[in-house]
Amino acid sequence: MSVFAETQRLAKQYGKTRILEEVSIRIDEGSIVGLLGPNGAGKSTLLKCLLGLIPYEGQCRVLDQDPRRHRARLMREVAYVPDQSCLPLWLTVERLLRLVADLHPRFSLERAHHFLAETEIRDSHKLSQLSKGMRVQLHLALTLAIDSRFLVLDEPTLGLDITRRASFWKQVLADYCDGKRTLIIATHLMQEVEHLLTHLILIDRGRIILDQPFEAVLERYSRVVPRPGQEEALRALHPVSEQEILGQTVFLFDGPPRSELGRHGTLHRASLAEIFETATRRRTP
Amino acid sequence: MNAVAFRLFALVRCELWQRIRFRRRLGMVAGGAALLGLLGTGFIALFTPVLGIRIQPGVTAPDGAALFMIVGAIGLVIVLIRVLGYFMHALFDERLDRSILFWQSLPVSDTERVAAKTATGLFAIPLVNWAYTMMIAAILLFFLSLSTSLMGHDFWGSFWQPVPLLSVIVFFGVFFPVFMLWLFPVLGWLLFCSAWSSPRRRRASWSLAIGVPLVLGILEPILTGTHYFGDWVQLLSGPFGRIWHLALLSIVRWRNPTGALWATLGWMFTRPEFWLGGLVGLGFSAFALYLLHHHEPPN
Incomplete structure (x- = not known):
């Protein structure tokens, strides 16, 4: 190309x-x-x-x-x-x-x-x-x-x-x-x-913090809603964020294999806003 | 027409759209001249019979070309003010109204933009103003003829004087842009100042434009005892004074020194200062282009 x-x-x-x-x-x-x-x-x-x-x-x-x-x-x-x-x-x-x-x-x-x-x-x-x-x-x-x-x-x-x-x-x-x-x-x-x-x-x-094909970004970031009792297992996988949404905990991961995450909860596609927020928050001193 | 010439034409036309409101100006110019002429004619029509004024046999009608001369000389003052103002703003206004980003997003180079602005100031604005000036003179001549016909002259007498009217009209059509070329070192300097100017240093650019020549004019005789700058200013303003002198003569004596007019133009072309000044003007334009290229567009 x-x-x-x-x-x-x-x-x-x-x-x-x-x-x-x-x-x-x-x-x-x-x-x-x-x-x-x-x-x-x-x-x-x-x-x-x-x-x-x-x-x-x-x-x-x-x-x-x-x-x-x-x-x-x-x-x-x-x-x-x-x-x-x-x-x-x-x-x-x-x-x-x-x-x-x-x-x-x-x-x-x-x-x-x-x-x-x-x-x-x-x-x-x-x-x-x-x-x-x-x-x-x-x-x-x-x-x-x-x-x-x-x-x-x-x-x-x-x-x-x-x-x-x-x-x-x-x-x-x-x-x-x-x-x-x-x-x-x-x-x-x-x-x-x-x-x-x-x-x-x-x-x-002024610095590039992420530069990837969008498919790879979506593959890399995962949003997981844990199955009952799986929260601690997911926390052990080092989520980049954890939020309470409508009484439910939602984790955002950067990196771990989707197959592994899938064992502990339901996988969702992370939104661009979530990826953006996570990536920029990490750089905040 | 090749692509570059076509783009230059489009840019010059756009500059004129910005600087000259054609319809409004045409209405004002034609309407103003007609009103003036109408008032004059009305005055004569009203008072000539009362005062019993009649033209003595053997007295010829006023010279129409002389009228064109004096109106042309006034037009020269106006075009001079307009062109000086144009060059002072030429490369600054687009940064002030932020339209520079629009111009830069078009496939037009900085060189083409500076060339178009220079051509607008040197040729397009003078020629448009020449057309307006001659139109005013024509309207005034019509009413002058009407007035004198009320006093017993032939209506067409002012049009058919021995000095050809057309020669004066053509002269000013050539002289307006040539005089701007004569002033190119000054105009190029103003273009440079407008490129240097920015919304933050607007006053400073005016000080630069006026202050530097002023200080040079004052300091040179004091520091060096020479008068090169003063002589140069005198030389530069020479043709302007000459045209006014001839215009006033033509009105006082009601005859037109067309030959002297064309001789003035010929004199300008043969002066080495004319060509040298052109090079200086080009030099300042090149500096202006450099500044334009290195300027940051507004955030």
Whole structure:
């Protein structure tokens, strides 16, 4: 499988604050990567480094190019939604679409109009008059109208209501999850993306704390509801967490064979939120 | 049109969308000029018969080209202010409104963006303003002719003077952008300051833009006893003063020194400072590009 992006000891510092430290990751083409981490973990900064938007230390190659030097060329292949509203507010929707159509060789005006037809956004609207949610919808419509092999989404659904979020992810699933396109999603809303992911990267305080195929992560973490009297046996296997939920004890394990755990209780798939919480809690001093 | 030229065209058009509200401006310019002309004509229509003013035989109608000259000279002041302001904000506004991330997410290089902004300031804004200026002059000439026809002149007399009106119109169409090229060292400096500026050091960038030339102008004669900077400023503002001088002459004497106008333009092209200044402007633009490339987008 060819590589979409690879970093070696990537680091980034703002003033005296180190945002990224020794980040070495590899993202294969065709994978759908979830980049998760708490606030300020360095997710957006890592994405900006990958796309050549900011200077960095260390090595970074995207599509076998230096993203810093060849950002414009890279952006022909990559569609990117940043985590903050950044559309030029002085444009009208119609002019914005014309502009992107003129500047992006893979942009389809027809597709953009198709997506916008499902919203209340009209061509004559000025961007400054749109609500925050409408601007997000517009930006997502612009991005989805780009026929790119690589899509980088940084908190893409922030500001969208639940219906629009569902509709957006449905569209992403239909367009991008075909095994040929690469998708990197940085988000806090884990339950929205966990059914899409093929690879998981967890980042905390600028360091990668987990970088594995999603199937392997699910294999590694198990949620166990003990059979009566089996609690102590499970505790002996060193669970990473133990919780009381509705009067029932629930254990979360990282590592022990599922067959062994199965002897003491009922196995469940650990949720992404549980894995995330466990992995980040372990690093807390 | 090749891809790069097409992208540059799209970027320049977008810059104009941002900087010039075409419809509103057109309405204001045409409406304002028409109102002014209408008031003048109404005044003449009202008072000429009362005062019994008639044009003496042998007196020719006012020169329309002279009117275009004075309106063109005023237009030059306006375009100068607009272009100076444009270059001061060109690379800063996108960081202030955070749209820089949008621009960077498009397949457009920093070089193309700086080139588009430079072309907008040097050519597109001057030419748009030239069109507005000439439109105002045309509207005013219409009302001037109407007024003088009320006093007994031929309505078309101001249009068909010996000095060709078209020559003045074309002259300003060439002069507006050429004068901006003449000022390219200053404009390039402002572009550099706008690239250096950030929301946190906005005032500092203004101080840099204005303060450095000011200090240089004051300190050079004191410290070295030379006047190179002052001479250079004088040379730089020379064509501007020359155009105003000719415009005022044309109004006072009601005749148009078109030849002198074109001679001014020719003089500019033959000056080595014109080409040297172009190189300096390019140098500042290159520094601006460097800063733009190394700037962090806002968090």
